[in-house]
Amino acid sequence: MSGNTSGTGPEDDDPTDMGDLFDELEELEDLVDTPAAREQVRETMRVAMSASASAAASPFGRVIRGYDRADLAEAFLGSFLFGVPMAVEGGTQEVGEFLVSRPFHLGGTILFGIGLAVGIIYVADFQDVRVHKPIFGLIPRRLVGVTGVSLVMAVVLLTGWGRVDWADPTLAFANVVVAFVPMSVGAALGDILPGS
Structure with missing residues (x-):
């Protein structure tokens, strides 16, 4: 026994x-x-x-592998939802004006936005996200999709709604970076929370 x-x-x-x-x-x-x-x-x-x-009874705890059009659409929606307040709020322009003369802060803001996306997708452990066939064997497709959608959405939204003037590209880019940070959070959450 x-x-x-x-x-x-x-x-x-x-x-x-x-x-x-x-x-x-x-x-x-x-x-x-x-x-x-x-x-x-x-x-x-x-x-x-x-x-x-x-x-799985909830959207949490699933294994997420690969990256397809559905993931891109989820990232787009999350980015848009988090981006609308950035496009209508005057504080975005104020922060952009602050960053335009401080390239170190501007670069740090870009890295911070990317770091937030990495943290949400791969570190926070909301889901078991697997890196599948990374670009050049190193860069996760999901990270490129989430940050790329956020950046494009920030440019399109702020430009389309007249919030940036590309006659001053440095200031316009700084404003886009400010909007990019919360939009990358929204894109990352939108992508992984449905668990697809």
Whole structure:
């Protein structure tokens, strides 16, 4: 008799979750030699992702892998929702005027906006976000999508609503950077919270 009365067994010593399964399947995908075998591994990943999504009762705790049009649309919506107040509020222009003569602060603001997006997507652990096929083997596609959508949305929104004048490009860019920071937060949240 083992005397194990705590209710734990060997399966409790090595808890496995969907994230571990995806890690193993990604390693297997890199090891298989034939296109047919790779397609079979990918199909297994799709089935596992579908099972993970249907098993989760909330939008949190899912494995997020890849980046597609739906993710881009979610980032767009989040960016827009967080960007509208920046486009109608006069404080954006005041901060932009402050930053235009302080290039160090302007650069720090850009890095801060990117850092917030990284923190929300990859560090805060709202979701189990996996980097899949990064650009140049280094840059996550999701991060490029979220920050790119935020930057483009800031330029389009502020320009379209007459909040920036590109006759003074340095001031216009500073205003765009100010709007970019909360828009990147909105894009990151919009992208990962639905759990797609």
